[in-house]
Amino acid sequence: MVYDVVAVDRVVELLRTARHAIAFTGAGISTPSGIPDFRSPNSGLWENVNPLEVASIFGFRQNPRAFYDWVYPLVHLTMLAQPNPAHLALARLESMGILKAIITQNIDMLHTRAGSQVVHELHGHMREATCTHCFRVFPGEALIRKFLEDHIPPRCPQCGHIVKPNVILYGEQLPYREMQASREAAGSADLMVIVGSSLEVAPASDLPLIALRARARLVIINLSSTHLDSRAAVHLTADAAEVLPEIVRRLEGIA
Numbered sequence: 001m002v003y004d005v006v007a008v009d010r011v012v013e014l015l016r017t018a019r020h021a022i023a024f025t026g027a028g029i030s031t032p033s034g035i036p037d038f039r040s041p042n043s044g045l046w047e048n049v050n051p052l053e054v055a056s057i058f059g060f061r062q063n064p065r066a067f068y069d070w071v072y073p074l075v076h077l078t079m080l081a082q083p084n085p086a087h088l089a090l091a092r093l094e095s096m097g098i099l100k101a102i103i104t105q106n107i108d109m110l111h112t113r114a115g116s117q118v119v120h121e122l123h124g125h126m127r128e129a130t131c132t133h134c135f136r137v138f139p140g141e142a143l144i145r146k147f148l149e150d151h152i153p154p155r156c157p158q159c160g161h162i163v164k165p166n167v168i169l170y171g172e173q174l175p176y177r178e179m180q181a182s183r184e185a186a187g188s189a190d191l192m193v194i195v196g197s198s199l200e201v202a203p204a205s206d207l208p209l210i211a212l213r214a215r216a217r218l219v220i221i222n223l224s225s226t227h228l229d230s231r232a233a234v235h236l237t238a239d240a241a242e243v244l245p246e247i248v249r250r251l252e253g254i255a
Contacts, residue, residue, distance in 0.1 A: 003236060003237075003242065003243050004236060004237075004238075007234050008236070008243060008246060008250070009250075010233070011193075011219050011221075011234050011247055012247055012250045012251055012254070014191055014217060014219060014233060015098050015191065015193075015251060016098075016251060016254060018190055019190050020100050020188050020189050020190050020191070021098055021099050021100060021189065021190070021191040022099065022100055022102070022103065022185050022189045022191070022193070022211075023090050023093075023099055023101075023102045023103070023193045023194075023195060024102075024103045024104075024186075024193070024194045024195070024208060025090075025102060025103070025104045025105065025106060025111070025194075025195045025196055025197060026106065026194075026195070026197025026198060026199075026201075027105070027196060028195065028197065028198075028222055028223060028240065029084075029086050029087065029106070029195045029196035029241075030084070030087075030106055030108050030110055030196070031196070032085075032086065032239065033081040033082060033083065033084045033108075034077055034080065034081050035074070035081050036074075036077070052170060053066065054066050054069075055067060055070065055169050055170055056169055056171045057169045057170065057171040059169075059170075060132075060164060060169055061132070064153050064164075067169075068147070068151075071165075072147075072148075072151065075126070075144055075147070078107075078108045078109075078126065079144065079145070081108060081110060082110075083110045083113050084241045085241045085242075085244065085245045086196075086240040086241040086244045086245075087110050087111055087113075088114050088115070088245070089247065090102060090111065090114070090195075090244065091114040091115035093248060093251075094116055094117060094118065095115070096248075096252075099193075100118065100185070100189075101118040101119070102116050102118065102119045102120070103120045103122060103185060103186070104120070104121055104123075105123050105197060106123070107121070107123050107124055107125050107167045108126075109125050109126065109127060120178045120181050120182045120185065121178060122168075122174055122175070122182060122204050123168045123174070123204075124166045124168045125167065126141075126165050126166070126167065127139070127166070128140045128166045129143050129154065129165045129166060130166055131156035131158065131159060131161055131163050131164075132161055132162050132164050133156065133159050133161035133162075134156060134158055134161065136156060136159075137166075138157075138163065140166065174203065174204070179203070182204075182207055183207065183210060186207040186208070186210040186211040186216075187210050187211070188214070189214065189216045190214075190217065191218075191219065192207075192208060192216050192217075192218050194208060194220045194221065194222070194226075194228075194232075195240045195244070196221070196223075196240055197226070198222075198226060199226040208228055212231060217232075217233040218233060218234075219233060219235075219236070220232045220234070220235045220236070221236045221238060221240050221243060221244070222235075222236075222237070222240075223237060223238070223239065
């Protein structure tokens with residue numbers, strides 16, 4: 001395990017003294033669980049496709065088969081994935097009363113499966129799916145498992161039209177309640193721990209700025225640089241699945 005011990009000690013102290021700490025997570029927290037991110041060379045999901053063709057709401061309406069062909073490997077990996085030590089560490093911080101909420105850009109549901117209770121899923125999730133014609137909402141797991149078996153895009157059992165997972169595609173607005181709750185959490189925070197996010201995708205990437213304007217401190221734990229590194233109280237270039245459990249262990253030793 002390689003990380004800056006002094007920086008870890010600083011994060012421990014910031015969490016110990018925070019009154020309203022929150023976490024903001026991106027794809028990097030889930031890569032140790034076997035889910036690829038969207039941008040890294042040789043593993044990014046955008047590497048060989050045009051996102052506006054396969055993952056926009058316009059593209060979905062024009063050619064849902066292209067979306068389902070592209071998303072099939074991601075859905076398969078997501079169904080196999082288990083929460084990793086980083087997810088479990090954040091859930092533990094919540095149970096300790098230190099972390100008040102998690103804002104995530106991920107659709108993999110690993111935070112809730114790890115036991116976190118207050119999770120704002122900005123880009124949706126796969127627990128449900130909605131008919132694009134009659135707008136009936138269905139539990140997502142059965143539809144997903146059938147799709148993985150037969151590779152046929154799911155259709156509404158009521159009207160026969162294509163069903164779309166409740167994930168946010170390009171061209172769709174983020175869910176209003178989730179976005180408002182995330183803005184409120186960021187505006188109330190005195191500490192935001194950013195884990196595994198490039199901070200490149202708006203409007204989610206605006207949330208750390210809201211926290212900064214509210215005079216919150218930022219901790220950034222990421223394997224690559226972000227445009228807010230210079231404004232962070234602590235920037236740790238580290239694997240979150242290694243360093244977050246260590247931070248929790250040190251906090252438990254203090255308690």
